[in-house]
Amino acid sequence: MRPCSVYCRGRGVEVTWRLRPFRNTDPPALVRLWNLALTGRGAGVLPSVNCLELAVLAKPYFDRYGLVIAESDGQVIGFAHAGFGPDSTGQKISYERGIICVLAVHPQWRRQGIGTQLLHQAEEYLRHRGAQEIYFGSHRPLCPFYWGLYGGSEPSGVLESDTEAKPFLQRRGYQVVATHIVYQRLLDGSSWPISSQAVAWKAKSELQVVPRPVHRNWFEACVASPLEMLRFQLVAGGRVLASVDAWEMELFGWRWKQPSIGLLDLHVADDLAGQGLESLLLAESLQYLDEQYYTLVEMHVPESAQALRKCLRELGFEMVDRGLVYRRGTLTETPG
The missing domain is CATH 3.40.630.30 (Gcn5-related N-acetyltransferase (GNAT))
Structure with a gap:
């Protein structure tokens, strides 16, 4: 994925931000952004980068190009993370079905097109790797990352209590295909x-x-x-x-x-x-x-x-x- 620059007008001023792949120096900023942007009942509170390391970065199939970062003046202001699940045996990764696990934008940077561009870049990553179907919201067995950080007792898609997600995704061509009840x-x-x-x-x-x-x-x-x-x-x-x-x-x-x-x-x-x-x-x-x-x-x-x-x-x-x-x-x- 090549970095790109996008210009938009937000709140009366022109701002500049760009997309790029994950870097090894990003985890502290990602933890800070997580705790600011993901505040719903189904998002865990991350005390340190160790949580991100265990649930995401240490996975043997982690690909930095699947973790798309939005930044402005060196500040991480959003991210989206895409990946893949297993084949029918569970012994290797299958690239036929892609999953976008998480998308988050800093509260002060929302409604400026950043989420849409992050989503599009994550989709492009999945298509480039061979995905014939694209899902949003980790669910078993398409749950390569973030179990224990988002969703609750097990990954069951995007929680309905995150009320902004459903209209955002539906406007961009996504439809609900499975529902799980959280008790x-x-x-x-x-x-x-x-x-x-x-x-x-x-x-x-x-x-x-x-x-x-x-x-x-x-x-x-x-x-x-x-x-x-x-x-x-x-x-x-x-x-x-x-x-x-x-x-x-x-x-x-x-x-x-x-x-x-x-x-x-x-x-x-x-x-x-x-x-x-x-x-x-x-x-x-x-x-x-x-x-x-x-x-x-x-x-x-x-x-x-x-x-x-x-x-x-x-x-x-x-x-x-x-x-x-x-x-x-x-x-x-x-x-x-």
């Missing part, structure tokens, strides 16, 4: 009701808390290793009946001002589906977390997962946001 529950010593089906399982199973087993593939290890997940699992007769993973959401806890933990990847053995194990697993996991120092738990659920959504509501979870995945152009399918 939260306070851990306050309350009882945890379980379904009648789950009562029978409670007597013959036990909850185990173990380190999350090895990651399934190379890409998952690259993305999720810094999160240091635990796994809650219900076991009976040496068999794992159901499991759910958890990780401490430290940077989000600073935003929400309370110790927070995220749940994800709830799985029940196929032959035991519909027998109340989801309810029992979540209730016992929440009881365990309630006895620790956590006071808030979050979980994201696809909008179409009605049974799990019902289970969460019965356990006292409330919807606090929605994650929206966007795709550019005419849409015929949802992302996998």
Whole structure:
């Protein structure tokens, strides 16, 4: 990507800014800009460049040309970051589908065309690398960067609470192709009701808390290793009946001002589906977390997962946001 200069009139004066690729000296300025520009409920508070290093810069597939910087007189005033997800095996990067993970502009520099130019440059980077489809908003498996920094317990697109994003993207040809519901529950010593089906399982199973087993593939290890997940699992007769993973959401806890933990990847053995194990697993996991120092738990659920959504509501979870995945152009399918 070649640097470019753009002139615009903002607030009655002519200002100059340009786009360029990331440089190794940029991280401190990017952290400052992040904390100024990304202030919504779903953006973590970054205390240092170490957070950016772990979630972005240290990834083995990081390409500085995918991280587009907007600057004026040496000041970083905006950035957009584009990348790619894995192939079907998870063992290497696929360049067929590109993802724009984040776009941010300094509050004092907004509505001067900077966001549009950052978006266009990120799209051009993806097309140049071979992308046939372009998405906006990290979502699994298209989540190469920023898990743990934006979105909450897992990457689920752009949060609806970031109200400026939707009209900005729709005016530029993006449409929503997937929706995830963001649920939260306070851990306050309350009882945890379980379904009648789950009562029978409670007597013959036990909850185990173990380190999350090895990651399934190379890409998952690259993305999720810094999160240091635990796994809650219900076991009976040496068999794992159901499991759910958890990780401490430290940077989000600073935003929400309370110790927070995220749940994800709830799985029940196929032959035991519909027998109340989801309810029992979540209730016992929440009881365990309630006895620790956590006071808030979050979980994201696809909008179409009605049974799990019902289970969460019965356990006292409330919807606090929605994650929206966007795709550019005419849409015929949802992302996998």
